[in-house]
Amino acid sequence: MKWNVLSCMFAFILVCAVAGCNRDTNVSLNLAEAEINLVMGHTHKLNAEIRPVTAEVEWSSSNPEVAFVNSEGVVTANYLGEAVIYVSCGQAMDSCLVTVIGQAAESITLDINEMSLFEGDTLQLNATVSPEDTYNRTVIWSSSDESVAVVSETGKVTALSPGEALITAAIDEVSANCAITVIDVPNVGDYYFSDGTFSHDLQDGETPLGIIFWVNEDKVSGKMVELGEASLPWGTSGYAFENYDRYDGSANTLNVLQKLHEDGLIEAFPAFEYIDSLNTAGEIDWYLPSTVELKQLYCAISGVKWVEDNPGEGEQVDWPDTGMGVLVGDEWAANRDAFNARIEAAGGTILNLRGYSYWSSTSNNLDTVYQIFLHTGVGFMIIREGTNRVRAIAEF
Known part of the structure; x- marks a missing residue:
């Protein structure tokens, strides 16, 4: 009988405690956090101080789409925005402002x-x-x-x-x-200076050595033409040299000069004696251009680029070494005059565009050498003893 009485008393106390949320009797709620920022997709447990501890509370959200709260006070951030999370027990209530933010980049x-x-x-x-x-x-x-x-x-x-x-x-x-x-990349028409720099314009205190007429595919190296020239015979017929390359004037010139110095015949080949005199300064290795390099020069001063095949816009495909002219219209002539004006501005000797041809370093045989007119691009062969223009070029 005593056990039944005690059981009834405990049940009565428990009911009163639970039912306490429906009355204003001795129930208090306090959330530890009044507002929080929560990264979208993350969760956070809100802690409430409840007195009495046996009181049951209810959790709710003003905007569950932004932040949802379960019966344990765990908030889930669903979407960017704000939501107020409420915890209540009867008339007792507290709240926490939850701002859902995106995960910031770290x-x-x-x-x-x-x-x-x-x-x-x-x-x-x-x-x-x-x-x-x-x-x-x-x-x-x-x-x-x-x-x-x-x-x-x-x-x-x-x-x-x-x-x-x-x-x-x-x-x-x-x-x-x-x-x-x-x-900084070189462009056709730029001045090349003695210190290895280049510029479209002449620079105070800088000594121009030549004008760039060819830029290689690497965009940093190329060829320039000297500012001066001479009118001289190529040399004496009958002497054999390894100088038949139509592309590589540097190799042609080197082979001829080596042979001439070995045989003591440099004075019998005035064009190469002139080239040799340019190289004594030691700054640049000047040489007599090959037939193709003369064509590259002719195209450059005419405002286009020489190509061996498959020409595109602004390009001129290779043409026969003798008997054919290209780029003979007024437009090309005006470009050649403009190139000459740049040579003249640097104190150089303008290219002859009125009828004299320029020697190449490429031989046809033991007696004749290829030449090109720089006003028509026409090439031909002439005996070594003839007098024509010598214009050196150099790589940089």
């Missing part, structure tokens, strides 16, 4: 940290953002000097002019950089 890296480019080159940069669940994945690209290099909104860099620029990829509070150096 780091950003680029696949390339530094690069040298030529003018006109492009480079695609790729950014990696961490962590993978970063909400904002829009990378903002910028250039420290848009006169040197610009970058698109997708990370494509375009080199514009010589100099240095820092390309920055930024997201949230983090960023990464790529150092871009745009290399």
Whole structure:
């Protein structure tokens, strides 16, 4: 009987405690946090101080689509925005403002940290953002000097002019950089100076050695033509040299000069004596151009580029070494005059565009050598003893 009485008393007390949430009697609620920021997709347990501890509470959200709360007070961030989480017991209530935010970027890296480019080159940069669940994945690209290099909104860099620029990829509070150096490249018509530099314009204190007429595929090397010239015979007929290459005037000239010095005949070959005198200064290895190199020069001063085959816009395909002229219209003649004006501005001797031909280093046989007119591009063969123009070229 005593046990039954005790059981009834305990049940009565428990019912009163639970039912206490329906009355204002001695129930208090306090949340430890009044407001929190929660990353979308993450969860957070809200802790409530409840008195009496046996009181049952209810949890609710003002906007479950943004933040949902379960019966244990665990909040799940569903979408960007704000929601108020309530905990209540009868008339007692407390709340927490939950702001759902995206995962901020913690780091950003680029696949390339530094690069040298030529003018006109492009480079695609790729950014990696961490962590993978970063909400904002829009990378903002910028250039420290848009006169040197610009970058698109997708990370494509375009080199514009010589100099240095820092390309920055930024997201949230983090960023990464790529150092871009745009290399100055030579162009046909540029002056080449004694210190190895080049420029479209003459420079105070700089000594011009020649004018660039050919740029190689690497964009940094090429050939220049000297500012001066001479009117001389090629040499004496009957002597044999290894100088039949129509492409490589440097090899032709070297072979002839070596033979002439070995045999003590340099004075019998005035054109090569002239070339030899240019090389005594030791700054540049000048040589007599081959037939093809004379064509390259002729095309350059006419405003086009010589190509061996498959010509595109602004290009002139190779033509026979004798008997055929190209680029003879007024447009080409005007370009040749403009090239001569640059030679004259540097104090040089203009190219003869009125009827004299220029020697090549390429022999046809033991008696005749190829020549080219620089006003028509017509080539022909003439005996070595004839007097014509000698114009040296050099590689840089």
